[in-house]
Amino acid sequence: MNSTGKIYGINGPIVYLKGNLGFKMSEMVLVGKEKLVGEVISLTKDTTTIQVFEETTGLRPGEEVTATGSAISVTLAPGIIGNIFDGIERPLKEIAKESGAFISRGVNVDSLDTKKLWDVHVTVSEGDKIFGGTIIAETRETRAIIHKSMVPPSVHGTVIKVAPDGQYTINDPIVTIINDNGEEQELTLTQKWPIRIPRPTAKRYPADRPLITGQRIIDTLFPIAKGGTAAIPGGFGTGKTMTQHQLAKWSDADIIVYIGCGERGNEMTEVLEDFSKLVDPKSGNPLLDRTTLIANTSNMPVAAREASIYTGITLAEYYRDMGYHVAIMADSTSRWAEALRELSGRLEEMPAEEGFPAYLASRLSAFYERAGFMSNLNGTEGSVSIIGAVSPQGGDFSEPVTQNTKRFVRCFWALDKSLAYARHFPAIQWLTSYSEYVSDLTPWYSKNVGPDFINLRNQLISLLTQESQLNEIVKLIGSDVLPDDQKLVLEIARVIRLGFVQQNAYHPSDTYVPLEKQLKMMETIMYLFDQCKKLIAMNMPMSLLKESNIFERVISIKYDVANDELNKFKEYKDAIDDFYNHLLETNA
CATH class of the missing domain: 1.10.1140.10 (Bovine Mitochondrial F1-atpase; Atp Synthase Beta Chain; Chain D, domain 3)
Incomplete structure (x- = not known):
């Protein structure tokens, strides 16, 4: 039986329940008559605290909250690439069909199309021993990407039944196994994964090859490694978004995950329109054929903004596990930090510098540490590179988000207002920028480009x-x-x-x-x-x-x-x- 409780108090996106009702930490809950999506963020013997990822206007004390029994998770299956999601992986195109131009509350749509038939080629046979990460089927997701459906990390056993190659939905059973307990278990093209937990890997490699972007000031002066981390701090109008567009279009990553976190609605609209028109210079296909977009604009609820970063990194890790090199463009981590600050204020936590919560640094480090060049559970190699834009107020790089980000990234591309206003782009200031990857990448450059x-x-x-x-x-x-x-x-x-x-x-x-x-x-x-x-x-x-x-x-x-x-x-x-x-x- 799932736990239930009644709302005792409401403070913006924060909802309180009285008493110990059996809820679990980080559990996903459905709040009120409209079943708004929420997450348990604090538990005491007297109070259960929930953050709601949707607008709470009209919610009243006494309405029921129901636990789902699982953490906030994303659905991982064919159909992610080329799609546009909100901060908790709800497809905006499907929401628009149901509720029009504005997202209505409590809208319940599947993250991915469960009726679409995919051409599936099964890659395992009866009698095969399989384990977490084993690729069981391949599907052409777009013209650019072959989707490799994998066994969930915690599952292993022996294959006893295999579906023939053909057309299947993401929820049709593809492979049946007998697990270690002697029970039969059906595997589909779909798996779920909690967004706040990094997906497991076999080994992390040191940085030894660059993410080639085609931008001279980056590739030559301040390079970033595949699986590396970089920050692009800059004031208004200095070209953060344009720089990320160039990196998304030209970098030699296989897949791009673009997270519009708390940005202006018109700016996100421009991104969506631009990306749908852009052609991938390497393949000639539309750029969206290897891109997924997470749009969480500044007028959307702040709690969903806080979750959008984790949604994006989990999708990236999933494609890394298939053996792809993924680049994440997070625009902007400052808006994400502002969401943390607002939620922290509602929770009446003791503020630290400039009102940000004391755990700002640990949250930033937990995000950037999920980057890396990895050996996956199935023996493939893949990487997640994180490029986060930072929007310091007034262009002041001494503010907490920029300073704490600097501690956890190894590439710092500082955008300069005077360069931007002089029409010098990219407006990366060479005197204040740096890359700690130069010494790591020197052998690669000497061998592959030239000794000088x-x-x-x-x-x-x-x-x-x-x-x-x-x-x-x-x-x-x-x-x-x-x-x-x-x-x-x-x-x-x-x-x-x-x-x-x-x-x-x-x-x-x-x-x-x-x-x-x-x-x-x-x-x-x-x-x-x-x-x-x-x-x-x-x-x-x-x-x-x-x-x-x-x-x-x-x-x-x-x-x-x-x-x-x-x-x-x-x-x-x-x-x-x-x-x-x-x-x-x-x-x-």
């Missing part, structure tokens, strides 16, 4: 840092008093900023740049720098060097050399040699 890749990257960072220091002097006394070698540093740093760091998302050759071209661009810039240094050492003035258009020509490489025309770089090296020889001859 990291060395050239370090030289670029050094020149940009020197430029910042020299600009402080220029502000005080002007650039004319600088010696020519320092003027050269300023000029080459300008070439790096405009020709390498700045990238145009709307230009066909510049929106995505392969690592081979990034290496050639760095080699060309540093070759120009080395040749100019030789000329300066011969006492040639910097003003003479700047009379040539060679600096502008090197900046224009990003537009003028297509990704499949790398042989053109020889022309630029020859042009630099001609520039060098011409100056030598005319000033001999």
Whole structure:
């Protein structure tokens, strides 16, 4: 028998029941006549406290609350990819059919289509020993993704019956086993998993290969590993969402999970419309064929916003277990933290810094720690990479969410307001950003791209840092008093900023740049720098060097050399040699 109780008090999304009624911690409950979805978050001998994931307006004391006997879980089966869910995995398209443009309360729809027939190929035979993670069937979920239905992690036994290949719904029995207790158990394409518990794996690997994004400032200067974590903090209008769009479109992840957590409704609408129109550049299929979206806008109940992050990471872990590389875009974790703060206030907990709950850091760490490159239970390898946007109020990076996020991520791509307002995108500030993955990924870059890749990257960072220091002097006394070698540093740093760091998302050759071209661009810039240094050492003035258009020509490489025309770089090296020889001859 499921436990029941009556509402004693209501405080926004928080509902109280009097007495110890047999409810369990983290259990899913149905609240009131409309059966609103809720979760038990606190138990004492006198009170049961529930957070409700839907609007509680009109709820009254005395209405009944019924326990379901299970934790808040997501349904895992074919049909997730290409779908759009709310924070607790209810499909928004199906809800729209029932309740129109606005989500009505208590709406009861299946997370996934239980009537759709899928073409199923069964991959096990009678007599096979199976265990948690074993792939029992394969289904073409979209043109881009083969869905591999697995045995739930806690189940193992011997196969005694197998359905023939054919069309089945997600709830039809596919395989029958005898488990260790001698009982028959039917397995379908569906399994459920509680969102707050990480799915088990066999082994976690250290970071050793990058998530390639095609964005030069990320791949070269501040790389993220597959299975890594990154934060994109920035004020309003600095390009957090656009950066995540670029990563979703171009990164070499197999599957994208985009979580719109507490963002503005019109911004989420734009995301939904954009993603439905975008074409996956790798396969030519719609980008939605390898994307699932979780939309929880700022006007939706805050408790569901708090759950949406966990829903997204659980879906990602499920596809990781199949052997896919999954990238999560969480936009934004600040809104999620605000939901924690509001719920904590309703619960009358002691506030910590800026009103956030004292457990903010532990919740953030529990989320980011679910990333990783894993060996799965079935022997496959997969990864979950988490890229979380942070929206500090007023662009203040010293506020608690940014500072605590910094503790748990190894990549920090700090967006700069002045760069964004100067139309320099991506507006990642190279002086305050960092990546702790550089040393871990150096062997991979040396082996797969070129032995000089990291060395050239370090030289670029050094020149940009020197430029910042020299600009402080220029502000005080002007650039004319600088010696020519320092003027050269300023000029080459300008070439790096405009020709390498700045990238145009709307230009066909510049929106995505392969690592081979990034290496050639760095080699060309540093070759120009080395040749100019030789000329300066011969006492040639910097003003003479700047009379040539060679600096502008090197900046224009990003537009003028297509990704499949790398042989053109020889022309630029020859042009630099001609520039060098011409100056030598005319000033001999």
